[in-house]
Amino acid sequence: MGASLPSSSSRRGRRSRRAPMSEINVTPLVDVMLVLLIIFMVTAPLLVAGVPIDLPESRAGALDQQAEPVQLSLDAEGRLTIDETPVTDTELPAQLARIAAEPAPEEGRRIYLRADRALDYGRVMRVMGELNRAGLNRVAMVSAPGGTPSPTKNAGEAP
Numbered sequence: 090m091g092a093s094l095p096s097s098s099s100r101r102g103r104r105s106r107r108a109p110m111s112e113i114n115v116t117p118l119v120d121v122m123l124v125l126l127i128i129f130m131v132t133a134p135l136l137v138a139g140v141p142i143d144l145p146e147s148r149a150g151a152l153d154q155q156a157e158p159v160q161l162s163l164d165a166e167g168r169l170t171i172d173e174t175p176v177t178d179t180e181l182p183a184q185l186a187r188i189a190a191e192p193a194p195e196e197g198r199r200i201y202l203r204a205d206r207a208l209d210y211g212r213v214m215r216v217m218g219e220l221n222r223a224g225l226n227r228v229a230m231v232s233a234p235g236g237t238p239s240p241t242k243n244a245g246e247a248p
Contacts, residue, residue: 145206158199158229159188161220165205167212181216185223203231 143165162170169176176184188198200220204213220228 143205158201160201163204165207189223197227200225200228201231
């Protein structure tokens with residue numbers, strides 16, 4: 090009983106050692122690349138806007154269109170930009186007349202008006218009046234998606 094003979098379990102231990110694997114497992118690499126692809130696909134459209142504007146929310150859906158619209162932006166200080174080009178109030182009628190004189194696409198020339206929610210309503214209406222005077226009547230007001238009320242309202246304000 091005191092003697093120990095080589096058993097079959099010790100032989101199994103020597104044989105069960107595995108040889109080093111010489112192949113690369115690419116499955117985790119493919120998983121990481123797919124996640125990175127999705128992240129870039131989601132973030133790329135967010136990098137397009139160049140003028141920071143706090144847009145109001147709306148429940149309206151996006152419009153279908155073929156031609157690229159002209160974007161007229163009013164930031165919180167009331168500065169005007171047409172397609173990321175700064176424009177003064179005195180230059181605005183001439184710039185709008187130039188845009189109206191260009192050949193219009195089949196569905197008509199569309200103007201996107203983006204105005205910061207902190208602006209005076211009269212300021213936005215003056216710009217819309219200039220658009221109307223230039224003959225640019227297809228104006229779309231741009232808003233942020235959502236439709237929830239602004240969290241910055243004071244509790245005592247009326248909606």
